[in-house]
Amino acid sequence: MSESAADEEKSRPRFHRAYSFGIVTAGFFLVSWIGQFVFQAIAVRNEAAQHGSPFSWADFYPQFLASTFENWQSEFLQLVWQAAGLMLFYFWGSSQSREGEERVEAKIDALLEDRGIDPSGMDRDVRARADGKGS
Template identity: 65%
Template sequence: MLQDAPRSKQESGPPFRKPRFARAYSFALVTGAFFVFSWIGQFVFQLISFQNEQSEHGQDFAWAEYLPQFLASTFENWQSEFLQLIWQAAGLAALYYWGSSQSKESDERIEAKLDALLAERGIDPADLSR
């Protein structure tokens, strides 16, 4: 009697299940949590500083004065960070495209390395031309 061929490990395992939300998006969740906690920290410490400054000048605290200052400092910080990130990404892409010495090797250099390896093994690189 013929027996069935053994099943592969892939077939014998449980069927594919989509990972749970927390596992599938864990990096984004952790990054988002860091963002929220740091923004709350900025809010609290800037609020304390603003209240101290207001009390030193004998003025009452007003949310209408604090919130625009908080948002302005937030956007200044984000502008600086995003400008830096854009420069790094665009600068690296431009240098890579222009063939900076820091970027990829040129085709000629790769060809020279391959030719040297072939010659080392006694193979004439001209025989392998396209």
């Protein structure tokens, strides 16, 4: 293993730290889905007992899957659209995202000018460093 590969391996966070948000979210999802399963099974069992019929897994699973997909449709699709839609609009450069970037640039330029630094000179320096020409 080369030295740069070893350094990269050391600087990379461990799996649980790198994906902690996803792991916690998956845990919440599983706990809530198992809870839905258990409580819906109890409700279907009680309803079957009220009608004098035995509990049937064949009757339960279609109800469970229907309620699961109904919940996913009403909740997750809304959230997915909000996240994906906002990401697309930001990527496409909606007027709101451009306005925010322009305001931040104006504030940074004002701060640089206040300190006696030429913002256009700073842009040249940053570009030169990015191209590998600066020190």
